[in-house]
Amino acid sequence: MNENKPGDSQNLACVFCRKNDDCANKYGEKKTNEKWNLTVHYYCLLMSSGIWQRGEEEEGVYGFLIEDIRKEVNRASKLKCSVCKKNGASIGCVAPRCKRSYHFPCGLQRECIFQFTGNFASFCWKHRPVQIITTNNYRDSIPCTICLEFIVPVPTYSVLRSPCCKNAWFHRDCVQVQAINAGVFFFRCTICNNSDIFQKEMLRMGIHIPEKDASWELEENAYQELLEPYEHCDVRRCRCKEGRDYNGPDSKWEIKRCQCCGSSGTHLACSSLRSWEQNWECSECRSIIYNSDFRKAKKHSLSNSKNVAITDCLLEESSPKLPRQSPGAQSKDLLRQGSKFKRDISTILIELGFQIKKKSKRLCIKKADIWNSALDEFRNQNFNPSYIIEVVFIESDNFGREHPGSKQEFLSLLMEHLENSPVFEGSLSKNLSLNAQAIKENLYYEAGKMLAISLVHGGPSPGFFSKTLFNCLVYGPENTQPILDDVSDFHMAQIIIRIKTSKNMDDLNSVINECYNYLEPIGCLRLITALTDKYMLAEDILVYHVIKRVQAPFESFKQGLKTLGVLEKIQMYPEAFYNILCHKAENLSAKILRDLFTVHTLTSVPALGFWNKYLQSVEDGKSAITMEDILVFATGCSSIPPAGFKPTPSIECLHMDFPIGNKCENCLALPITSTYEKFQENMDFAIKNTLRLGKEKCSHHDEH
Numbered sequence: 001m002n003e004n005k006p007g008d009s010q011n012l013a014c015v016f017c018r019k020n021d022d023c024a025n026k027y028g029e030k031k032t033n034e035k036w037n038l039t040v041h042y043y044c045l046l047m048s049s050g051i052w053q054r055g056e057e058e059e060g061v062y063g064f065l066i067e068d069i070r071k072e073v074n075r076a077s078k079l080k081c082s083v084c085k086k087n088g089a090s091i092g093c094v095a096p097r098c099k100r101s102y103h104f105p106c107g108l109q110r111e112c113i114f115q116f117t118g119n120f121a122s123f124c125w126k127h128r129p130v131q132i133i134t135t136n137n138y139r140d141s142i143p144c145t146i147c148l149e150f151i152v153p154v155p156t157y158s159v160l161r162s163p164c165c166k167n168a169w170f171h172r173d174c175v176q177v178q179a180i181n182a183g184v185f186f187f188r189c190t191i192c193n194n195s196d197i198f199q200k201e202m203l204r205m206g207i208h209i210p211e212k213d214a215s216w217e218l219e220e221n222a223y224q225e226l227l228e229p230y231e232h233c234d235v236r237r238c239r240c241k242e243g244r245d246y247n248g249p250d251s252k253w254e255i256k257r258c259q260c261c262g263s264s265g266t267h268l269a270c271s272s273l274r275s276w277e278q279n280w281e282c283s284e285c286r287s288i289i290y291n292s293d294f295r296k297a298k299k300h301s302l303s304n305s306k307n308v309a310i311t312d313c314l315l316e317e318s319s320p321k322l323p324r325q326s327p328g329a330q331s332k333d334l335l336r337q338g339s340k341f342k343r344d345i346s347t348i349l350i351e352l353g354f355q356i357k358k359k360s361k362r363l364c365i366k367k368a369d370i371w372n373s374a375l376d377e378f379r380n381q382n383f384n385p386s387y388i389i390e391v392v393f394i395e396s397d398n399f400g401r402e403h404p405g406s407k408q409e410f411l412s413l414l415m416e417h418l419e420n421s422p423v424f425e426g427s428l429s430k431n432l433s434l435n436a437q438a439i440k441e442n443l444y445y446e447a448g449k450m451l452a453i454s455l456v457h458g459g460p461s462p463g464f465f466s467k468t469l470f471n472c473l474v475y476g477p478e479n480t481q482p483i484l485d486d487v488s489d490f491h492m493a494q495i496i497i498r499i500k501t502s503k504n505m506d507d508l509n510s511v512i513n514e515c516y517n518y519l520e521p522i523g524c525l526r527l528i529t530a531l532t533d534k535y536m537l538a539e540d541i542l543v544y545h546v547i548k549r550v551q552a553p554f555e556s557f558k559q560g561l562k563t564l565g566v567l568e569k570i571q572m573y574p575e576a577f578y579n580i581l582c583h584k585a586e587n588l589s590a591k592i593l594r595d596l597f598t599v600h601t602l603t604s605v606p607a608l609g610f611w612n613k614y615l616q617s618v619e620d621g622k623s624a625i626t627m628e629d630i631l632v633f634a635t636g637c638s639s640i641p642p643a644g645f646k647p648t649p650s651i652e653c654l655h656m657d658f659p660i661g662n663k664c665e666n667c668l669a670l671p672i673t674s675t676y677e678k679f680q681e682n683m684d685f686a687i688k689n690t691l692r693l694g695k696e697k698c699s700h701h702d703e704h
Contacts, residue, residue, distance in 0.1 A: 423557075
């Protein structure tokens, strides 16, 4: 295949549509085979009804043999176009009994739809697929999310809506240009970055998504600057007479780059470094490292945590230029990575926390209606998950009074509600449910987003994932085998058990006949020739009920978990995340709480002795409250978050009768009493009644 010279291509007409236009976005690339004097538009060739690609990619034209192209041109010459009434209509509508044929440009003119996938079907203007929108809350025009020009939010041929975001509308021409530029590996929803659901819908609606790298990836030397080492002195007072850009190897004027970010530098002499081997961090990285609790010895480190060096703080992101891999190869890599990368979960979450910007977002939350309040705030167009979260609790009374809230308390209450929401099913280890209302309201995506935000912003981990759900997230549903415990439907579990325990063919056939109306629609009926086939049948039902049945909710949930890069880290370090996603936090003990709280009062104060004795009494069951109650009273959390508390929990002693828990500061103020008995009595009374009042407010709202 030889391309024409630029001056000649305008004068050669396509053998199918007879047009000499050279517009790749509309008709595909225009190619000419000079040997056979043959010119075609790629889309005209691809969509023609009577031709198939029988050759290799380099043979003929795009793998279509010359002899096949000539036969198809001859066939089309006998067909009249339903639009322009001229012969040569090589494309026909695939709808049964529809006899319309047309040229590709004529089909575009009459708003036909061409599907660039599967059998490359074409639909005329009478039978083309449409987007069905059940409700439309938009009264006015809204901007196209690509070109930002205003459009009427009604699905037509020229206006499309994203299948995964209700507020994402765009022109067909805009999304087609984006698809051609991005290619299959980068083409995704402009709002939520979903690729799977978005691409399927766009292909259905006639958008061509080429299997190629994005146009920006193909630019020559596009990433050349990444190969150039940083050579500039950034200290406030550079003492080098040759200037900040001078780099003298093996001298005191050699440039040393920041060991954390690599994007700042200093001359050795300008920072009083004696040799190049000495570590150096720029001021920005130093402020992150030293202002966080990362380098401080953790009093309350997790049971499997290890000491981590400063260099382990760095974000270990993969190269943006890695070659593409098939899903099978990716899952094998993930399995290998599970044993290769063993890292402390708190370190990983702190790394993810580096994305959080200094800008803050104020969330107004009704504690008694935590779920709907969180949904409203997270769906707000001004919400950004990378902003610092500031919480204000609003009273449910008629006055709507506000008071500062604890971010960790908010996230803790949200995770408790999420665990018992209709999005999940099961008792202890939970899987995704199939809830029509949750799908309609896009709650699976929101649930994944909430979990990701909680982990990165210092909230608690869920701890209720089943091993099956976790493996689906890490290794993919196709590489996961569910177990009977994953089935929460008692009736369905009994069917599987009866099939697996059938003792003869009569028993097995009896169960199949009873369940025929269920097995036939889900595609689990199979030819039973031997009793051993029961195991395969039971496995088919199990896989359908636990995995295939919830495929759409799972994809939506997974997209939500991609918020702030959490899903990527889960897949990179599955062993670290398994402990916090599938297991509840360890039970608190007196020692854990003693080590957790930093004392801000002189140790000679008797109340501190009472405090240690009180913790031991609670652990021994001599009090009406629990260790978790104490932690909730002081911090709003019933367990220690995987990333630790920030600020670090502290204790102070004040001259008062009852303890006070400041959840915003994670501070517990202890009362100063004359006897231990009075100390315990006051502690029990205050903690028990404070927690009881909070639960009563929530239950009162649920009743109404």
